[in-house]
Amino acid sequence: MEVKTLVTYFLVLFCHFTASTQVAVPQFSDSLFSTYYHQRVSHFKSLPQTQSDIIFLGNSITDGGEWSEMFQDLHVKNRGISGDNTAGVLHRLSEVYNRKPDKVFLLIGTNDLAKGISPDSVIKNIRWITTILKEKSPNTKIFVQSILPVNESFNKFGGHTSKKQQILSVNKILSTISASIPFTFLDIHAALADSTGRLDVRFTNDGLHLNGAGYQKWKSLIEHKMYLLPSLLPFPKQLAWTRQLFLLKTCKTIYYNHSSLKREAVFLQKQLAKNGFKVNITSKKDPKNTCIELLLSKSPANHLPVEAYQLRVNTEKVSLSANTAHGIFNGIQTLAQLQVGNVIQGCEISDSPAFSWRGYMVDVGRNYQSMPQLLQQIETMARYKLNVFHFHSTEDIAWRLAVKKYPQLTAPKTMQRQQGKYYSSAEIKQLIAFCEERHIEFVPEIDMPGHSQAFERAMGVTMQSAEGLRIVKEIIKEFCETYRVKYLHIGGDEVKITNSNFLPEVIKYAESFGKKVIGWSPGGNLSDQTIRQLWMGHEPILKDYQYIDTRHLYINHLDPLEAVTTIFHRKIGDKDSSDTHSLGATLCLWHDRNIQKEQDLLIMNAVYPSLLAFAERTWLGGGETNWITNVSASDSKKAAIFQAFEERLMAERYRFFSKKPFPYHPQAHIRWQMFGPFNNKGNLEANFSPEHPKFLETNPLTNLEALGGTIVLRHWWSPTVKGVLPNPLENTTWYAIQQVWSDTDTTAFLWLGFNNISRSMATNVPNSQQWDERFSKIWLNDDLLEAPDWKNGNQKPNLELPLIDEGYEYRKPLLIKLKKGWNEIKVKAPVGSFKGKDWQNPVKWMFTALPFFE
Structure with a gap:
């Protein structure tokens, strides 16, 4: 034939x-x-x-x-x-x-x-x-x-x-x-x-x-x-699977060879007990009964040996060795991921982190979080080997750190939100102890002299005044004598320095108690030995200082789908790994806007998906030199690497986050054909050929391809942060088409949006029945999908007005009908000027269209 x-x-x-x-x-x-x-x-x-x-x-x-x-x-x-x-x-x-x-x-x-x-x-x-x-x-x-x-x-x-x-x-x-x-x-x-x-x-x-x-x-x-091998996240540096399996039901004893490991042995014992396996712990080795051994020994590691570990699992036993108790703890987290039911998969692992500082920051000054929600986040940090919990406790909105000498600081009348909500001395000690058990550094921040209006309302003076400085020193003294912490973060940013002696005196005073001081950069006049925490994306790295990278790591500004791709591809501190200057990075949750309920902080900012992507990148190092927002459509290797990570991310979601908010669905498989630019001459409602029904049947040549559920055409921080358009132009319109296959006539869900509102700005809500202020549109099989009747649509935006349905991740997904065969999702994305109405309404030229079936 x-x-x-x-x-x-x-x-x-x-x-x-x-x-x-x-x-x-x-x-x-x-x-x-x-x-x-x-x-x-x-x-x-x-x-x-x-x-x-x-x-x-x-x-x-x-x-x-x-x-x-x-x-x-x-x-x-x-x-x-x-x-x-x-x-x-x-x-x-x-x-x-x-x-x-x-x-x-x-x-x-x-x-x-x-x-x-x-x-x-x-x-x-x-x-x-x-x-x-x-x-x-x-x-x-x-x-x-x-x-x-x-x-x-x-x-x-x-x-x-x-x-x-x-x-x-x-x-x-x-x-x-x-x-x-x-x-x-x-x-x-x-x-x-x-x-x-x-x-x-x-x-x-x-x-x-x-x-x-x-x-x-x-x-x-x-x-x-x-063999359906377990998902590991962050992925180890060296891993070899074997065909052997260790059966936990045969395990009787955890042996540890050094007294410093008893806490880790107890921690592992409790973890196994939660899964229904009761084992004893002992420091006396008995070869007949020992099935899991924790060994303090020299483990080879060229970088950060303090956190390195080696793990070997075979049919006979589990052997975990490390240079320190911290390394053993890291290995225990990997061991937990290796366990599936009664079985631990056989393997040989040699592992250590790329960065010594792998932090997560919460702003509880603006929005109070309960102790259970904070402990849940810290527990998640530990599971994925993050090691710094940055606690931003004071703000203009409220001072939430109890000070015995000055109780007026936490009086309800001085707080503008969640009045009367603050953290007692006992609760701070509980947080410190909870972190310490998990080898997480508790880093408190008392922001000064900026972000201090709550202090001024309570004390009747400004921080930079002579009396204010005296009070601040008393607060520092009480804090340092009450809590056992290594670091004190003093803030120091976003304020006009009127007293040039304020920060130098505060730094010197904190150092007199043996504290290592951290401050924001750019900020005030910090001393040379103060660790800089970088926060502005366009700022150059000052090579003569130690620094922590936080640039473009504010998840309150990021679309949930964009957050995972951006963080995953990020090169921390422009380095592959930490050195004497570059310590690492901190992922920040700055939710300026008021909230209806505390869980909104986790949902609206996609905390857990972002945290896992950050854990992967800070542990493995590497990443992309340029700051990007989307999966690469032109580089199949990069796309494959992200898709492999996404598979592990989703495995973690289904295994450990079934009862926790995890606003993320797979997006690496979504491919867009992009058509443009069409010159709309400032008329955002102008129509062009891709709007014609059956446009793809005319066999047009796509101008560009893009991958992902959220597509950022031009980032509001362009050109520092790259969108998918190599040369975005004002007054242009782009169209994007996605093909979705369905074996039958069925229904599916659709995450859909055009302006993921930052949780730190008083952003305008679109008019009723409009997706955004740019007249963006979307069609399914040439049928126009109508925008919601926004609940805050008639309200003047302000930071005290909680978000309700503005973001796809916290409103009910759209239910759509798919026909048997190919279905077409077509997006129209016009833009006028790249200059926003004001600083709170930047032009976020983007869209999200992610169909899913669960």
């Missing part, structure tokens, strides 16, 4: 199966396939009919892998045939689905493309394969792997290596449709490609097939899918 005829035959059969309620299994003439094909199929049929296997299905690239040996598992079976294509897989598929395999890893398509079969036909046949597999073996988990990159420089397999663009097209579509049809897409292309997108010469000797290093790389990319 000629190639053209074969393609036509594929399409006819595909149409037949999509129109049927039951999938028809195709039959092809045996003459279409090679002698080797028939030899292999005959051999497969003669083998024992085992069940619940893991099957690798594909062509010569699969055929060449010694899969059972690589994974040391006889249940892993090779069903690769050299030269095979999608028709060949369909023809022999019964031999696979009759075995009712546990998992199938499919890699097919490169031979189809080499024969001139179009990417669309390859996609349809892969969908056909997966649909038949799912119908005939419903419990089989199906993984469709991306077609591998090729490299023409070897001057071999020219028919294959000339199909680079077609390969990318197939992979792109597979990634797009995988969210809505019965397979999981695995992008292995990106990790096997070099910087030019070709198959890396390290992994091949002919430009098409893999060598030993290539197969080992492939194995490492899919291993976590093979």
Whole structure:
């Protein structure tokens, strides 16, 4: 059968199966396939009919892998045939689905493309394969792997290596449709490609097939899918999985070899007890009963050995060693993630952090948080190995730190919000102790001389006056003598310094109590030895000082989806890891606006998704030099790395955050075709060709592609922070189109918004039935989606008016109807001037459109 005829035959059969309620299994003439094909199929049929296997299905690239040996598992079976294509897989598929395999890893398509079969036909046949597999073996988990990159420089397999663009097209579509049809897409292309997108010469000797290093790389990319290995976040620096399992039900004793580890042993004992496993702890080693050992010993680490640890898990025992108790504690957090039910997955881990300062800050001056909510956040910090809790306790709104000598500071009449809510000495001590048990540094901040109007209302003087300075020193004295803390943060920013001696005297006085002082930069006249906390994005780093990076790490300004991508890609302090000057970073929750309930702080600012992204980046280091807001659509490697992180993020969400606010849904699979710019000449309601129904059917060439649920076209802090447009222009309109596949007529949810309002500004609410003040629009299958009737729409915005429904993450998601097949979401995003009405209403040229099914 000629190639053209074969393609036509594929399409006819595909149409037949999509129109049927039951999938028809195709039959092809045996003459279409090679002698080797028939030899292999005959051999497969003669083998024992085992069940619940893991099957690798594909062509010569699969055929060449010694899969059972690589994974040391006889249940892993090779069903690769050299030269095979999608028709060949369909023809022999019964031999696979009759075995009712546990998992199938499919890699097919490169031979189809080499024969001139179009990417669309390859996609349809892969969908056909997966649909038949799912119908005939419903419990089989199906993984469709991306077609591998090729490299023409070897001057071999020219028919294959000339199909680079077609390969990318197939992979792109597979990634797009995988969210809505019965397979999981695995992008292995990106990790096997070099910087030019070709198959890396390290992994091949002919430009098409893999060598030993290539197969080992492939194995490492899919291993976590093979055996449902636990999700680890932050990811360890060095990790090797084994096939061994440690059964917790056989564990009787936790042994620790040094008295300094008793607290960690008790902590682990309590953690296991919460999961139903009761074990004893002892400092006397008994080889017969010991199953978990905590060992203080020399653990190799080139960087930050104080927090390094090594963890080994096999069938006999769990061995955790470190240089310090802090390192042991870090290892315990990893151990908790390795546990799934009664089992701890076998592995060998050698790990240490990139940055010594991995902090999280809460502003309880503006909005009080209860002790249970604070402890919950600290507990989450500990789980993900963050080690600094920055407690901003005083503000213009309210002074919330009890001072025995000056009780008027916390009198209800001096507070403008949550009157009478403050933290007693006992509560501060509880916070310090709770942090200390988890190796978290408690860093209190008493902001001075700025942000001190509550002080002025209570004391009747300004801080910078002689009397004010005297009182401040008394407060510092009482604080330092009451609480055992290493640091004191004095603020020092956003104020006109009228007394040049104020900050130097305060710093010197705090240092006299043995405290290390931190201040905001830019700010007042700090001493050389004061640690600078950087907060403005355009400020250069002062290399002669120690500093903590907080630039563009204010989650109160960030859209929840943008926050995760921005933080994940961030290069902390412009460094790959900490050094004598760059300590690390702090993620900040500055929620200036009043709230209805304290949980709004966690929901509106996506605290937990952001915290996990921050934990990953500060532990691993690295990141991107430029500050970016979106997933890269042009760099498949970067996109694949983010998607792998997102999978771990979601695993953590489902495992540990089922009862906590976690406003995040997967977005790495969402791909937008962008069309523009169209010159609207200042008329934001002007219409252009992409608004025409069935616009995509005219086969327009996209001007740009973008990935993600939130797309920032131009950031309000541009050019410091980059949006997706390389050269954004005023008075222009862009259109974005997303394709969503649905196997049936159904309903789904949609997160939808056009101006994620900062929680620190009195931002205008759009008029009723408008998504924003730029006349943005959105269509689903050419039907216009109407904006809500905003609850605060008729109110003059101010910081005392709580947000109610302005953000997609805290209003009910839109319920949408999807038809069977492809659905089109089309967004219109016009902009006029980039200059906002005032500082509280910057132009946030962005949109969010994220469909999901849960």
